[in-house]
Amino acid sequence: MSPLDDRIRQSYDAFPYRSSAFGGSAPEHLRAVAYLFGLDSTPPARARVLELGCAGGGNCLPFAARWPDAEVVGVDISPAQIAIGQAAAQAMGLTNVRLLSASLTELGPELGQFDYIIAHGVYSWVPEDVRRALLKLCAERLTPRGLAYVSYNVYPGWKAREVIRDAMLLGNEDRSDPQRQLERARYMIEFLHRRSRTGSLAHKLLDEQIDTVRHGRAHYLAHEYLEICNDPCYFRDFVAACREHGLDYLAEAEPSSMFPEHYGIAPDEPALRACAGDQLALEQLLDFVTQRSFRQSLICRAERTQDVHYRIKRSRLPALHLAGRFVELNERPQRWQGLEGAQVETRHASDRQVLQALHAAWPGTLALEQWLGDIAAVSTDPLPTQQAVLAFVEELILSGAVRARREPVLIGHDPSAPCVSAPLRQLAAWRAQHDAPIALYNAWHSTVDDLDALELRLLPLLDGHQPIDQLHQLLIDDGMADVSREKLQHALDRLNQRAMLA
Numbered sequence: 001m002s003p004l005d006d007r008i009r010q011s012y013d014a015f016p017y018r019s020s021a022f023g024g025s026a027p028e029h030l031r032a033v034a035y036l037f038g039l040d041s042t043p044p045a046r047a048r049v050l051e052l053g054c055a056g057g058g059n060c061l062p063f064a065a066r067w068p069d070a071e072v073v074g075v076d077i078s079p080a081q082i083a084i085g086q087a088a089a090q091a092m093g094l095t096n097v098r099l100l101s102a103s104l105t106e107l108g109p110e111l112g113q114f115d116y117i118i119a120h121g122v123y124s125w126v127p128e129d130v131r132r133a134l135l136k137l138c139a140e141r142l143t144p145r146g147l148a149y150v151s152y153n154v155y156p157g158w159k160a161r162e163v164i165r166d167a168m169l170l171g172n173e174d175r176s177d178p179q180r181q182l183e184r185a186r187y188m189i190e191f192l193h194r195r196s197r198t199g200s201l202a203h204k205l206l207d208e209q210i211d212t213v214r215h216g217r218a219h220y221l222a223h224e225y226l227e228i229c230n231d232p233c234y235f236r237d238f239v240a241a242c243r244e245h246g247l248d249y250l251a252e253a254e255p256s257s258m259f260p261e262h263y264g265i266a267p268d269e270p271a272l273r274a275c276a277g278d279q280l281a282l283e284q285l286l287d288f289v290t291q292r293s294f295r296q297s298l299i300c301r302a303e304r305t306q307d308v309h310y311r312i313k314r315s316r317l318p319a320l321h322l323a324g325r326f327v328e329l330n331e332r333p334q335r336w337q338g339l340e341g342a343q344v345e346t347r348h349a350s351d352r353q354v355l356q357a358l359h360a361a362w363p364g365t366l367a368l369e370q371w372l373g374d375i376a377a378v379s380t381d382p383l384p385t386q387q388a389v390l391a392f393v394e395e396l397i398l399s400g401a402v403r404a405r406r407e408p409v410l411i412g413h414d415p416s417a418p419c420v421s422a423p424l425r426q427l428a429a430w431r432a433q434h435d436a437p438i439a440l441y442n443a444w445h446s447t448v449d450d451l452d453a454l455e456l457r458l459l460p461l462l463d464g465h466q467p468i469d470q471l472h473q474l475l476i477d478d479g480m481a482d483v484s485r486e487k488l489q490h491a492l493d494r495l496n497q498r499a500m501l502a
Contacts, residue, residue: 018058018217018219018220018437018438018439019054019055019056019057019058019059019081019084019085019437019438019439020058020059020438020439020441020447020449021058021059021062021439021441021445021446021447022059022120022151022445022447023444023445023446024149024151024253024254024296025059025118025120025149025151025253025296025445026063026444026445027044027047027049027063027115027116027118027147028044028405028406028407028445029253029403029404029405029445030116030147030149030253030298031043031044031147031405031406032320032404032405032406033250033251033252033253033255033298033404034147034250034251034298034300035316035319035320035406036251036255036312036316036397036404037250037251037255037308037309037310037312038307038308038309038313038316039145039147039250039300039304039307039308040145041115041116041145041146041147042115042116042143042145042146043406043407044063044066044067044070044407045067045069045070045407046067046069046070047067047070047071047115047116048070048071048072048073048112048113048114048115048116048143049063049070049071049072049073049114049115049116049117049118050072050073050074050075050111050114050116050117050118050137050141051072051073051074051075051117051118051119051120052075052104052117052118052119052122052134052137053075053076053077053104053119053120053121053122054074054075054076054081054082054085054099055076055078055081055085056081056082056084056085056088056436056437056438057074057084057085057086057088057089057097057099057438058085058088058438058439058441058447059118059120060072060074060097060118061085061088061089061092061094061097061423061427061438062441062445063445064089064094064096064097065092065094065421065423065424066443067096068094068095068096069096070096071096072096072097072098073097073098073099073100073111073114074097074098074099074100075099075100075101075102075104075107076099076100076101077101077102077103077104078101079101082099082100082101084436084437084438085099085438086099087430087434087436088427088430088436088438091426091427091429091430092422092423092424092426092427092430093422093423093426094423103130104122104126104130104133104134104137105129105130105133107133107137109140111141112141113141113142113143113146114141114142114143114146115142115143115145115146115147116146116147116148116149117137117138117141117142117146117147117148117149118148118149119134119138119148119149119150119151120149120151120296121151121223122134122150122151123150123151123152123238124152124153124229124230124231124232124233125223125227125229125230125231126229127229128231131231131241132241132245134150135241135242135244135245135247136245138150138245138247138299139245139246139247139301142300142301144301145304146300146301147250147298147299147300148247148298148299148300149253149296149297149298149299150238150296150297150299151294151295151296151297152232152233152238152294152295152297153230153231153232153233153293153294154232154233154234154235154238154287154292154293154294154295155232155233155234155287156234156287156288156291156292157287157290157291157292157293157294158232158293158294159232160205160208160209160291160293161209161225161293162232163202163205164189164205164206164209164213164225165225165226165230167188167189167192168185168186168188168189168213168225168226169185169226170188171184171188172184172185172188172226178222178226179218181222181226182218182221182222182226185213185221185225185226186213186214186221189206189209189210189213190210190213190214192206193206193207193210213225219437232293234284234287235280235283235284235287235295235297236280236284238295238297239280242299243302246301246302247299247300247301247302248299248300248301248302248304248305249280249297249298249299249305250297250298250299250300250304250305250308251297251298251308252283252295252296252297252298253296253297253298254296254400255397255398255400256342256397256398256399256400257286257292258279258282258283258286258310259398260272260282260286261398262398262399262400263286263289263290265289271285272285279310312394312397312398314387314390314391314393314394317368317390317393317394318368318369318372318390319368319369319406320368320393320404320405320406321365321366321367321368321404321405321406321407321408321409322358322365322366322368322393322396322397322402322403322404322405323358323361323362323363323364323365323366323402323403323404323405323409323444324338324339324355324358324359324362324396324401324402324403325338325339325358325359325362325363326338326355326358326359326401329343333345333346333347334346334352336355336401338396338399338400338401338402339400339401339402339403340400340401342399342400342401343399343401344395344396344399344401348388348392350375350388350389350392351392353375354389354392354393354396357371357375358402362497363409363411363442363443363444363496363497363498363499364408364409364410364411365403365405365408365409365410367408368393372386372389403444409443409444409499411443411496411499411501411502414464415492416467416468417464417465417466417467417468418462418464418468418471418492418495418496418501419462419463419464419501419502420459420462420463420495420500420501420502421502422463424440424441424459424500425459425460425462425463426460427440428440428456428459428460429459429460432456432460440459440500442498442499442500443499443500443502444499446499448498448500451495451498452491454475454480454483454487454488454491455491455494455495457475457478457480458471458475458488458491458492458495459495459500461474462495462501464502468485468488468489468492471488472485472488475488
């Protein structure tokens with residue numbers, strides 16, 4: 001391990017990163033995105049998954065819990081974080097996970113081949129030799145149909161944040177006391193925010209970031225703004241680095257961000273017409289339009305990109321399982337708000353039927369092919385062509401209003417005896433006894449961190465064998481005498497809406 005690697009390790013030991021699930025990196029999600037653009041990949045049930053920079057396992061353990069016959073390997077430079085992950089895996093009863101403490105430059109062929117490689121929050125935060133090692137690992141360790149996910153900070157958006165980082169480091173390079181360094185960094189930004197001239201560019205930049213600096217979690221600020229290495233790049237330069245290793249760009253984990261329509265830009269704008277047929281040029285231009293600062297890119301072996309198409313083939317859509325929930329906005333034309341605040345417009349009765357069917361299935365998925373067959377069989381009204389329905393489904397996907405999977409996400413709990421999967425239940429119980437920086441998760445590989453005291457107390461109890469009356473009595477016996485049946489039911493409903501019940 002190089003001296004610089006060792007300094008980075010010490011920083012993560014001092015400020016262990018809160019280890020969380022990142023939905024965009026879930027292998028099931030990567031598989032669905034690749035499928036949309038023409039590539040098939042390995043089903044998750046028996047996939048081999050490698051996470052580089054796994055921290056405490058909060059992003060790889062949930063996948064291992066969902067797919068007990070899959071194999072998961074996690075690597076992180078920090079022994080302290082690996083120890084947290086190993087303890088969590090043991091508490092969850094997982095036997096298909098191996099967590100290792102090592103530098104990426106030390107890893108070799110002994111790891112074997114992987115169907116999915118995940119590197120979230122690594123590429124921009126390590127030295128150049130480690131970045132090269134990361135891409136080399138992807139090139140050498142991916143199976144022929146393998147997919148890799150790499151997240152990284154990008155220009156031009158990060159140029160503004162770079163000013164904040166430079167200010168936080170001003171006269172504050174002593175890393176012997178990380179907590180003190182963070183306090184000084186926060187003070188410096190507060191000072192500059194007070195003293196910068198109103199209306200100046202500096203004041204605007206500080207205004208945009210002041211809430212993050214004031215209220216951001218210590219581990220985030222320490223590693224995002226004060227880390228020894230933080231080297232953003234332009235998207236085109238990341239792709240060039242991938243190509244040096246026989247890899248190439250496939251797509252973004254958020255497909256909606258790849259197209260001008262998502263930003264309300266007409267695709268026939270002259271500047272966009274100049275990018276016709278060149279997806280990379282288009283996305284680099286959009287990065288400037290949106291001042292993008294962060295990317296989550298999927299990459300694959302370069303030879304596979306000859307099969308990639310960036311206009312979705314609607315004939316492939318029926319094989320998807322979709323999920324979404326929608327709120328009617330009572331506007332004309334009729335608009336609905338879906339996941340992540342995305343808005344869509346319904347123009348036909350069948351559009352509304354699609355939204356209603358998705359909403360009824362939430363938090364599980366709707367099998368699109370089966371639904372299309374069922375609705376055609378029972379409808380007495382003239383139906384638009386299947387192509388019209390699929391056009392609306394494509395719009396939902398590219399707007400980010402729904403989630404897509406190749407495999408179903410089945411969440412059909414018994415309301416009379418609610419159940420949480422054993423690994424999640426055991427993680428919740430373990431967390432209640434340990435002050436460990438690892439987050440809870442749900443069936444959609446999302447972090448769930450807004451649970452109240454009652455919901456946190458309930459999670460370890462929901463084994464599917466205790467009816468609600470018995471749960472209610474257990475809570476009362478445990479000193480929660482003010483919990484009514486109504487409060488209990490409300491808590492269970494919230495857990496279900498968060499996709500935490502099995």
